Amino acid sequence: MAYTFPLGPYHPALEEPFKVNVQCKGEIIESATIEVGFSYRGIEMLAQQRNWIEVVTLIERVCGICSNTHASTFCMAAESIAGIEIPKRAATIRTIVAELERLHSHLLWAGIGAEDIGFHSLFMEVFNLRERVMDMLEAISGNRVNYGMNCIGGVLRDIADPLSHLPVLDAMEKTMTNVVIPVFTKNPTVLARTRNVGRLTREQAIEWAVVGPVARASGVDIDVRKDQPYLAYADLGFTSITRPEGDVLARVVVRALEMLESIRLVREALKSIPDGRLRATEGMPHVPAGEATMRTEAPRGEAFYYVASEGGNGPARVKIRTPSFVNIPAIQAMITGLPLADLSIVQASVDPCISCTDR
């Protein structure tokens, strides 16, 4: 018998409100439609009503997970219009915070993924590890969600004793290597729920224009850190991780290995923070008339910003395209033909961020 099943907008499997309506025949999903917009806040409109200092605070609140991504990408776009070159010290600090943010975001995803397949002990292990990252972010910025590190022209805070964070990174790497990654890649419970589940072929990934770990897990080797290096990535070097399978397990493995790469990047950056100023400008920045596009690699993939200035006290237009905005629609392609029981972990494998998507 055919029937429709609504997952969401409020459901224990969802971090934030969105809705997947699946049409099933028996236990098999035949088609799906996706609804978003439950968290729309009009941030692009509000950005036109903030000056160049206030708007950074607003933009940082696009997302509660990748908040730093949004603030730094916006600042880079404004700096591009104004022709501001930020000090190397500031670029390195931005890179450190960006990679710590990727670590805690991927660990958040891993914990939720574990919970979605009923693996509670793995959830606890992962969230214990994530707490170490949150502590480090709090030690650096004073905050755990909106770090307030970025301003147009550089950063607002220094990292006082960079080498003091290295032992935490070593401990995290050890737990990641010895516990988290082996469990996610070898445990029969995990493999039974993730291998050959929710496939998105390379051709489908290109057709749906997905980005980030979702694209890389389908063999599409795109990563802004590699393709158009920014901040300190060109100096630190970078290894992108791809898998050809395109299933949930591939997305798990890509994110797991990316966490090890993030730990390496943070470690190298902490060891090599250059001397110098934190900001290229002081006070209210002057952004002349002009426009710029900017993209960075957020934890979920490419974040894209268009910023226009008319030379006034604030931006004339801010357009934000978050990675989840292009990744979420591809859930439709992943779940067709699967048992209804797989819907929860497949949608979670995209790591959908609804706050970002709705803005």
Added chain:
Amino acid sequence: MTASTRNAKARPMTADPPPALTERLASINGVASVTFHNRGLWVDAPMLDVEAMADAMTALGIRLATITAIPQSVKGETTIIYHFIAESMIVSFRTQTRNGALASLAGRLRAAAWAEREIRDLFAVDFPGHPNLVPLLKPSGFANGMVREAMCGPAALANSPTSALRVK
């Protein structure tokens, strides 16, 4: 694991565009000029044939990132900017609506489907040919173009940070 190690230094963020790409963009029907600034290619094309643009970019293997809409006035036309991503370059086509509409690209480029639905919700631009132009972000009870008027108004901004907590 497949891991590709690249020397990021080999690809500077400010690489100039390949001449062949610039020439191909200039040949698309309706393109008036192609310039390179702020690390991106900007294509000015008030009467752009958007379907020809989509076909050309697909043939070049360049993906659509998103579409920006900028209302020119409350009741008037809307500037539309199509942003495409070549591997290390952003290509932006600037055009404008004609009588409040532009042909939909959703049938050609999947990434256009949600972007066009959002622009219809926020700015009341029509995209004839869209296979499913239903609201994306707009709550029920609101008319199309729910932020258009607000985003056309002149901004009155303080020349310093302000805070409701700092009342003099």
